[in-house]
Structure formats: structure tokens, C-alpha cells
Amino acid sequence: MRDGFIRRALKRIALLFFQVNLRASRAVARFRGDKPFRLGGACRGCGKCCESPGIQVGRLVWYLPTLRNAFLAWHRHVNGFELIDRDIRHRVFIFKCHHFDWETRRCDSYDTRPGMCRDYPRNQLWQPNPTFLEGCGYKAIHPNASKFLESLKEEGLEGEALEKVKEKLNLLE
Ligand code: SF4
Numbered sequence: 001m002r003d004g005f006i007r008r009a010l011k012r013i014a015l016l017f018f019q020v021n022l023r024a025s026r027a028v029a030r031f032r033g034d035k036p037f038r039l040g041g042a043c044r045g046c047g048k049c050c051e052s053p054g055i056q057v058g059r060l061v062w063y064l065p066t067l068r069n070a071f072l073a074w075h076r077h078v079n080g081f082e083l084i085d086r087d088i089r090h091r092v093f094i095f096k097c098h099h100f101d102w103e104t105r106r107c108d109s110y111d112t113r114p115g116m117c118r119d120y121p122r123n124q125l126w127q128p129n130p131t132f133l134e135g136c137g138y139k140a141i142h143p144n145a146s147k148f149l150e151s152l153k154e155e156g157l158e159g160e161a162l163e164k165v166k167e168k169l170n171l172l173e
Pocket residue numbers: 049050053097098099100101106107108109110113114117
């Protein structure tokens with residue numbers, strides 16, 4: 001279902017709001033002293049992140065039917081996201097994306113994909129313990145990885161033990 005003119009225009013406007021909001025919230029987080037992980041690796045184009053995209057929402061959208069319905073209607077009619085499940089514990093709506101081609105594993109409207117698709121997996125870098133989908137080519141690197149590595153080597157850690165610690169603490173470059 002490739003996007004037509006109206007959907008493309010609506011998505012451009014929504015993207016602008018998304019980017020302004022994202023930049024502002026990350027600037028605030030940095031100002032507070034939060035340090036994101038660095039992004040390592042590269043996309044392998046497996047398409048796994050398009051299989052069932054999830055969106056975490058605030059309490060108002062989750063609990064208020066009017067807001068929730070408006071949110072879901074927007075995603076259904078503009079982004080092509082159809083609700084298929086909910087993760088109640090984390091307030092996450094899980095969707096099936098009608099732009100995802102399961103055979104080619106490609107997005108049919110890549111140039112007008114929503115902001116959340118463009119941001120993935122950078123959103124993970126702000127989590128205390130970033131996790132990626134199985135098989136994803138990206139990885140998180142601790143912001144102080146090189147300092148930690150120097151200290152571990154100074155303490156005499158090496159070989160297999162060092163490799164294990166590097167993996168567990170996201171120190172792999
Ligand atoms: S809009 Fe495109 S990039 Fe986003 S989830 Fe759907 S197929 Fe993937």
C-alpha cells in the first residue's frame with residue numbers, strides 16, 4: 001500500500017513535529033546528565049524491526065478512550081499500522097505494518113516512513129540496558145567504553161574473561 005499524495009503530506013508534517021519533540025526531549029535528557037550509549041555496527045536489512053513495530057505511550061493515551069482511539073486511528077489511516085496486540089505492563093501498542101512486504105522484507109514507502117522508524121534503533125541507546133532484536137546488526141557501545149577497557153587491562157584481565165566482560169558491559173567497538 002504505497003503512500004499517496006495526502007498521506008505523504010500528512011506524514012511530512014507529523015515527521016517535523018516528531019523530530020522537534022525528539023530533539024527537545026533528548027536535549028533535556030542530556031542537560032540532566034543522561035549519557036546515551038553509542039551506536040555501533042550496521043543495518044543488515046533483515047526487516048525484523050518492521051515485523052511488528054511497537055509504540056510505547058503515556059498514561060493519558062493508554063487510559064483515555066478518546067485519546068487512545070484518536071491515536072490508533074491516526075496510526076491506522078496515516079501510517080498503515082494496524083493494532084494486533086498490547087503489552088499492558090509497558091503500555092506498548094503492537095502493530096502490523098501494511099507497508100512491510102514480507103517477501104522482499106522491504107518498506108514500500110521508505111521515503112515517507114514515520115519518525116519512529118527513522119529513529120530505530122537509536123531510541124534503544126537511551127535505555128539503561130539497550131536490547132536489539134535477534135539478528136540485528138546494530139549494537140550499543142557504552143559511552144565510557146574505552147576508559148573501562150583501559151582499567152580492565154590495567155587490572156590484568158585478558159583473554160576469554162576480558163571478552164566476556166566486554167560483551168556483558170557493552171564495551172565491544
Ligand atoms: S513504515 Fe516502513 S520502515 Fe516503518 S515499520 Fe512499516 S515497513 Fe518498516
